[in-house]
Amino acid sequence: MSRAPRSSSPADRREVTPRAATRTLSEDPLGGTVRRTVLPSGLRVLTEAIPTTRSVSFGVWVAVGSRDETGTQSGAAHFLEHLLFKGTHKRTALDISAQIEAVGGETNAFTTKEYTCYYARVLDEDLPLAIDVMCDLVADSVLAAADVETERGVILEEIAMHDDEPGDEVHDLFVRAVYGDHPLGRLISGTEETVTPMTRRQIHHFYRRRYTPPQIVVAAAGNLDHAAVLRLVRQALRGTPLDTERAAPAPPRPRTPGVRTRPAATVVEPKETEQAHVILGCPGIDRLDERRFALGVLNNVLGGGMSSRLFQEIRERRGLAYSVYSYASQYADSGLFAVYAGCAPGKLDEVLTLTRAELGRVAADGLTEAEVARGKGMSKGSFVLGLEDTGSRMSRLAKGELLYGTLMPVDELLARVDAVTVDEVNALAAELLARPMSLAVVGPFGADDFTG
Known part of the structure; x- marks a missing residue:
């Protein structure tokens, strides 16, 4: 015998909005209250x-970035970035910019x-508009076929323009020398060979497969109320493809392991330029390596400012280059450390000799206590001064969540830098700077000019 269904009360029939989990992450004396809602x-x-x-x-x-693409998709993430500004189901491209x-x-x-x-970035009173526009374009872009063709031409021009900038090209050349065919070695923009045949269907598939709520972090900093931001975000996403079923946030x-780097090599891009552009470097450490704070100090002293060893030796004392600096790039599972210099072609041999000698000295003898103290001061100062605007604070929230899964308080980060010792910096220098170095050169040279 079947039973008649029980009639529901008005309370039973009310739509139940799923609860969001909110917590306060910090109340920073150098900033404001940080809150996080999932x-x-x-x-x-x-x-x-x-x-x-x-x-x-x-x-x-x-x-989602360029390392998430297959070889034939190379450039898809960047292509998509362009296309999302071309119009949604509610707004044209002009509406997006004009509003x-x-x-x-x-x-x-x-x-x-x-x-x-x-x-x-907007006035505080215009935040509701910014939230609606930005959530709309990320969640509900049309990707019209005509816009795909228009932006394809724009991106190909961007790639050509990049190729005309040897100071940029040498960085790409160096990354390919280290990573080869690994996704980390590919150009973010893709190449003419990959962008030209890319179809609207491929880009749309990449969009809908990769742009999912667990992969997305919304961040805001400034004169705002967390509850209001949360309400506006939920409202902006309601009914869009990002208004999905329950899911857990994606971890960082x-x-x-397994990001293979190529053996150290010399790669040359012959170009009749007035200036030679060169990068000398090697694989570094990943962004979760506990030595990253020591690396920041080492980088500051070696080539991170006007008082750095390389700047003083190559530019100030000898006048061989206008620009010379060192830098570190860090990814989830790999990293790079390198020195860049731009100089007259006839001075390149001397610049390379001096650079290799300085790297060798630091690897063998390390830095002094005074240098390490200066490098720590540079790290702390640049970090705190970099938090003077809302854009950098917004970026800090998002990167902490996406890349580390946590937001390190400002005081803790400064304490981590303060805790770096001379021995830690010198141990890292001895290991890192003794690694075989790859050399990338763009200028009026041939590969045979750098043998031996």
Whole structure:
């Protein structure tokens, strides 16, 4: 005998909105209150309330970059970044730009090897507009076939322009020398050979497969209220492809072994340039390596400023180059350390000789206590001064969540830098700077000019 269904009360029939989990991460004396909410879909919202400002920076960050592409997809993440500004089901491309510019705001985006960011900066009173526009373009872009063809031409021009900048090209040449065919070695923009045949279907598939709530972090910093931001984000995403079923947030990109680097090599791109551009470097450490704070100190002293060893020796004392510096790039499971210099072609041999000698000296003899103290001061000062605007604070929230899965308080980070010892820096220098170095050169040379 079947039983008649029980009639439901009005309370039973009410739509139940899934609860979001919110917690306060910090109340920083150097900033404001930081809060984090995980929506049922897995999308995360982080805010830093800074009541003393009159602006807000708002960003939508996606844990997808060029290293997530296959060989034939090379350039898809960057192509998609362009296309999302071309129109949604609610707004044309002109609407997107005009609505933000009408209130004096600005929008932009960028693609890296491991994530993509779309952001806006507006007056605090215009934050609801910025949230609606930026969430709309990330969640519900049309990707019209005509826009794909238009932006293809724009991107090909961008690639050509990049090829005309030898100071940029040498960095790409160096990365390929180290990583080869690994996704980390590919150009973020893709190449003419990969971008030209890329179809709207391929890009749309990449979009819908990769841009999912668990992979997305929304971050905002400035004069704001967390609850209001949360309400506006949920409202902006309601009914879009990002309004999905329950899911857990994606963890940070795994620190997996197996990123193979190529043996040290010399690669030359012959070009009739007025200046030679050169990078000498090697594989470094990944971003979770506990030695990253020591690396920051080492980099500062070696080539991180006007007081650095390389700048003083090559530019100040000898006048051989206008630009010379060292840098470190860090990824989830790999990294790079390198020195760049731009000089007259006839001075390149001497610049390389001096650079190798300085690297050898630091590897063998290390840095002094005074140098390490200066390097630590540079690290702390640059970090704190970099937090003076809402854009950098917004970026800090998103990168902490996406890349590390946590937000290190400012005081803790400064303490970690303070805790770096001379022995730690010198042990890292002895290991890192003694590694075989790859050399990348763009200028009026041939490969035979750097043998022996």
